[in-house]
Amino acid sequence: MCQINEEDDEAFQALKAAAANKTAISRKCMSCDQDACVVVRIADPMCRKCFEEFFIHKFRSTLSKSNVFGRGERVLIAYSGGPSSTALLHLIADGLSVNARRRLQFQAHVAYIDESSLYPESTDIRDKVTDLITNRLQHPLHIVSIDDNLDKDHDFQQILTERTKSLTAREELVRRRKLKLLFDIAIRENCTKLITGDNCTKLAAQILSDMAQGKGAHVALECNLTDTRNDSVTIVRPFREIMSKEIAMYNRLNSIESLQNADISTMTGPQSSIFQLTETLVNDLQRQFPSTVSTIFRTSDKLEKNLQPHRCDLCCCPLDLSEDQSLVSDEERIKLIQQLFSPTSQNMDSVHVCYACRRLLRDVQPISHSRQK
């Protein structure tokens, strides 16, 4: 399957034929014999009730198995407006409610990074988010614009459109910038955990995309349940064993609507960036070989690398280069990093970046260069 001409590969054709000939999936739920409404995992049909129990159970047991949260701990939920984070809010609201079994005991805050300055047609997304989180769910809400606190030489939208030439680089900059802003909010609000709605389908695509960009040293960290790259705020990924299809199904059955489905890559096509390519690959493979995602995960979990104790100033992951190799010497790039990624409290004397972030910076042109146009 890694060849250009799949027709010539006998082994692949044999596998495909076997998959096509498998007996039709029974229409009865595997646990209770009611009519099934969805197929999960490899080929397990489930009825609505059993599916919801399965889904909620996976979420709760992922959290309680690892004893992640302390009682009364302040926790920040990263809300993007998309289907995963909207489902996350819904599940957490259920888990916090008074009559929940094994009730969740943390204090939930919600953060939303407003990216509307990056899109030509912005809608009233802030109002919708405020309505959902402040009025209906009644959590403290912290909205920060993605260009928060940037000086006039570093307009984020301009950096992305004029100085960053590839969609891949733009996506990666936005991703790192959002994480940095989320960490800032968490620290400011004294939250020791940051919960994200990353599901395993997306994480699998992210793992492959990271490897393609030289970030292989960090994949075990990126797909872990708890991510301790930041000393003050631990990232928690309760959906890491839940597929995007399961989330879509859960949302449909509970009429949960996502508020925002577009990002900078929307409508650009399956070959427009490395992540688009790997997401397409993962979904394509998953259709015929349903253990694709779990295999990517199982393998990545084992890819630990001995890393430096110091952190990259862009992505906060442990450095995979030596101190000399990771030092940034270009004045303009240092200024860029300090503007977009500097920690709120410290002033950075020397800036260090990991291998992948170093390559990313090469795709961002210096100001003088773009002004020559």
Add this chain to the structure above:
Amino acid sequence: MHLTLEFAGGAELLFGKQKTHPVDLPESQTPWTIRTLLVWMRDNLLRERPELFIQGDSVRPGILVLVNDTDWELLDGLNYQLKENDNILFVSTLHGG
């Protein structure tokens, strides 16, 4: 035949940002299936970028299809024969449409 088509998860961006489309399919000699519905949709409803929705004779992987809130994998998939007033939902689980 009257059907309701629904789009979610970003798929609606390909169909004029409209989430619900009531449609009336013309009479046909052969019964309508999801396979033939997709062809009809490509020719009559898809405003732009068909390759973001359709791949070969099926939907692009990453787009979940539910017929009356039931996974199409439980219902013969592309060969499912459409019935009057069926509700077909296409949810995109892909980022970027």
